[in-house]
Amino acid sequence: MAMSRDEIYTKVQAVLVDALGVDEEEVTPNAVIRDDLGAESIDFLDIMFRLEKAFNIKIPKGEMMPENVANDPNIVKDGVVTPQGIAMLKEKMPHSDFSSFEADPKLDNMSKLFTVNAIVNYVQQKLEQPQAA
Amino acid sequence: MRWIWIDKFTEFTSKQSATAVKNVSLAEEHLHDLYPAFPIVPNSLIVEGMAQTAGILVGEARNFQEKVVLAKISKATFHRLVRPAETIQFAAKIEQLNEQGASITGTVTVNGEPVADIELMFSHVDQNLAGLEFPEHNFVFTEQFTELLKTARPSKPVML
Numbered sequence: 001m002a003m004s005r006d007e008i009y010t011k012v013q014a015v016l017v018d019a020l021g022v023d024e025e026e027v028t029p030n031a032v033i034r035d036d037l038g039a040e041s042i043d044f045l046d047i048m049f050r051l052e053k054a055f056n057i058k059i060p061k062g063e064m065m066p067e068n069v070a071n072d073p074n075i076v077k078d079g080v081v082t083p084q085g086i087a088m089l090k091e092k093m094p095h096s097d098f099s100s101f102e103a104d105p106k107l108d109n110m111s112k113l114f115t116v117n118a119i120v121n122y123v124q125q126k127l128e129q130p131q132a133a
Numbered sequence: 134m135r136w137i138w139i140d141k142f143t144e145f146t147s148k149q150s151a152t153a154v155k156n157v158s159l160a161e162e163h164l165h166d167l168y169p170a171f172p173i174v175p176n177s178l179i180v181e182g183m184a185q186t187a188g189i190l191v192g193e194a195r196n197f198q199e200k201v202v203l204a205k206i207s208k209a210t211f212h213r214l215v216r217p218a219e220t221i222q223f224a225a226k227i228e229q230l231n232e233q234g235a236s237i238t239g240t241v242t243v244n245g246e247p248v249a250d251i252e253l254m255f256s257h258v259d260q261n262l263a264g265l266e267f268p269e270h271n272f273v274f275t276e277q278f279t280e281l282l283k284t285a286r287p288s289k290p291v292m293l
Contacts, residue, residue: 042205042234042254043205045204045234045254045256046207049229049236049254052229053228053229061232
């Protein structure tokens with residue numbers, strides 16, 4: 001039977017508590033993984049490993065969060081994500097909510113796209129995909 | 134010179150697990166630094182022993198092509214002190230490994246008694262640099278480390 005969103009949320013919450021050493025109450029749906037929960041770069045790999053184990057899924061590099069976008073001049077210009085960049089990010093991150101980011105698309109604000117909800121959405125989408133044999 | 138903190142591998146299963154031992158001697162100066170007249174192995178060095186055991190395991194899994202760096206101590210729980218004349222056993226198991234890095238779980242024991250439970254994350258630094266560059270040569274796995282791996286093979290006493 002498919003896992004409900006609440007079940008996914010509870011498991012994601014446990015993953016973040018273990019990976020980041022935060023309290024369960026801190027892991028709210030809109031909490032930003034880096035800014036609110038204090039994740040550093042290696043923590044993202046830790047979170048990825050723990051999600052793979054918890055949900056028995058494979059997360060290819062860059063799928064949950066695109067990498068090295070800051071170095072591409074088509075995507076970021078003068079510290080601001082270009083319209084082309086936003087379109088690319090939206091396509092690659094259908095699990096993220098872009099409404100606030102589009103209003104102020106500074107590169108520094110990009111981390112705000114990666115929230116607890118974004119992870120739950122990602123996992124939900126992943127679990128709905130047909131599994132490779 | 135690198136400070137090698139394990140004496141010998143006693144088990145090594147590529148890409149899976151490794152066990153190494155360290156004999157603790159009263160002659161080691163750092164044992165005396167924490168408490169006067171009560172020599173113990175600092176817990177930080179117990180973590181280092183596990184990091185070396187697991188780091189070589191992770192490095193060997195990719196033929197020492199990656200620069201494997203200890204990136205995170207996810208957990209370190211200690212149950213008992215380690216004293217001079219004891220033999221520490223470090224048992225490491227790879228939980229996950231991909232192109233970016235690895236996570237391992239480790240148990241540390243003395244005479245079968247639990248000393249510590251440790252979880253570590255290793256990063257393959259060249260894969261996680263976001264445009265930065267490290268030196269070309271592999272500064273992590275020096276000959277000292279790769280020679281240590283050979284101790285996992287059964288050997289006879291060296292006769293004179």
